[in-house]
Amino acid sequence: MTSRIFVALDTPDIDRAKAIANRVRHHVGGIKLGLEFFMANGRHGVQEMHDLGLPIFLDLKLHDIPNTVGKAVQALRGLDPAVLTVHGAGGRAMLEDAKAAAPLGTKVVAVTMLTSLDENDLRTTGIEGSAHDQVLRLTDLAMDAGLDGIVCSGDEVAAAHKHWPKGFFVVPGVRPANGHIGDQKRVVTPRAALDAGASILVVGRPITGADDPDLAAREIGATL
Numbered sequence: 001m002t003s004r005i006f007v008a009l010d011t012p013d014i015d016r017a018k019a020i021a022n023r024v025r026h027h028v029g030g031i032k033l034g035l036e037f038f039m040a041n042g043r044h045g046v047q048e049m050h051d052l053g054l055p056i057f058l059d060l061k062l063h064d065i066p067n068t069v070g071k072a073v074q075a076l077r078g079l080d081p082a083v084l085t086v087h088g089a090g091g092r093a094m095l096e097d098a099k100a101a102a103p104l105g106t107k108v109v110a111v112t113m114l115t116s117l118d119e120n121d122l123r124t125t126g127i128e129g130s131a132h133d134q135v136l137r138l139t140d141l142a143m144d145a146g147l148d149g150i151v152c153s154g155d156e157v158a159a160a161h162k163h164w165p166k167g168f169f170v171v172p173g174v175r176p177a178n179g180h181i182g183d184q185k186r187v188v189t190p191r192a193a194l195d196a197g198a199s200i201l202v203v204g205r206p207i208t209g210a211d212d213p214d215l216a217a218r219e220i221g222a223t224l
């Protein structure tokens with residue numbers, strides 16, 4: 001069975017991104033390219049990574065007015081990533097326009113509440129209430145807007161999945177037991193995230209920061 005791990009290649013250095021992708025390619029289901037990579041290498045960089053033959057998750061977390069996001073998604077045409085992120089907080093019209101502009105084969109998923117935030121952070125942005133409520137609110141919005149799924153932490157994925165049984169659930173911020181947590185706040189183990197209903201897992205530094213990324217990917221894969 002194909003691995004459900006997408007490795008986050010968070011680096012501006014395309015040679016390093018390719019080297020890690022080639023080392024871990026038999027132990028991951030795809031690669032995630034985010035802002036750091038895209039700012040440095042643009043669509044040509046994404047195309048070069050595409051040529052490695054692994055599914056691509058393009059994590060741009062788009063968040064702007066509907067017209068701008070729709071046009072930005074249109075401008076990505078030709079890259080046809082397997083997964084593309086937008087921010088759920090951009091609102092229903094923005095989500096609808098993003099989905100309408102995306103290629104049919106691209107899963108457009110809404111980031112609900114970043115895994116680097118906790119409820120105190122939420123309050124400082126003017127949102128009272130629990131992480132659970134915020135994630136479910138944005139899950140409903142994404143579902144109503146016709147998206148394919150959401151991004152949330154492993155803490156909320158079971159409830160979100162129950163709400164939206166046919167949704168596609170991306171869980172980042174996962175850490176092997178005793179793994180270094182860094183800037184993440186809502187963290188679970190890869191196994192717990194899958195048990196709770198994650199469709200795919202995003203794993204960055206536990207693999208890319210390891211002395212032996214291939215071994216790290218294999219070890220995480222063995223826990224799933």
Ligand SMILES: O=C(O)c1cc(=O)[nH]c(=O)n1[C@@H]1O[C@H](COP(=O)(O)O)[C@@H](O)[C@H]1O
Binds near residue numbers: 008059172
């Ligand atoms: O959309 C994402 O992938 C994402 C959403 C989120 O809420 N939290 C989150 O960490 N991510 C991404 O997932 C990856 C996590 O990386 P590590 O913390 O190094 O495993 C990074 O590339 C983040 O940009």
